Amino acid sequence: MFEKLDKLKPAYDAAYKAVLFLCKLLLIADILITGMSVVGRYVSFIPDPAWSEEVVLTLMAYMAVLSAALAIRRNAHIRMTAFDAYLPKRVIQALDIIADVAVMVLAVVMIVVGWSYANGIGAKGTYVSMPFLSRFWMYFPIPLAGIAMVVFELETLYNHIKAVFVEGGENA
Numbered sequence: 001m002f003e004k005l006d007k008l009k010p011a012y013d014a015a016y017k018a019v020l021f022l023c024k025l026l027l028i029a030d031i032l033i034t035g036m037s038v039v040g041r042y043v044s045f046i047p048d049p050a051w052s053e054e055v056v057l058t059l060m061a062y063m064a065v066l067s068a069a070l071a072i073r074r075n076a077h078i079r080m081t082a083f084d085a086y087l088p089k090r091v092i093q094a095l096d097i098i099a100d101v102a103v104m105v106l107a108v109v110m111i112v113v114g115w116s117y118a119n120g121i122g123a124k125g126t127y128v129s130m131p132f133l134s135r136f137w138m139y140f141p142i143p144l145a146g147i148a149m150v151v152f153e154l155e156t157l158y159n160h161i162k163a164v165f166v167e168g169g170e171n172a
Helices: 002-006 009-042 052-074 089-124 141-165
Strands: none
Touching: 002 141, 009 052, 009 141, 052 141, 089 141
């Protein structure tokens, strides 16, 4: 069974690369817009657009939550490991699976509640400096990150379950 599911790894790799690429694009846009805004304050022929602050903050929100979703796949979140040396391996594996399920629940809550907010509060307002643009885009990072979290958490949960049944399963 694990051999068949291991064939999904390229799909997870592609999803990871896509989200990472999106984060890189957002960072580049953030730097360019912020740079233009700062230089525009001191150089008269370079515009300092009124919308720059709101766009930069929105892009930062996307980067923050999407990069947190990326950290799930790399196991890079802050973890309490002080007692790992003293606990049996099976207990640590069980705790990892419980943590995975808790993160999965959080991701589903982020999708459901985030989508509700994006379609509710977000759809009713507009950006102050860009009245043509809905605030939906300001709330949308939460459900988007929830989807990314579900994808990456499914793989992490699978790896932890595989480690219980297959020796060296976590590294395979």
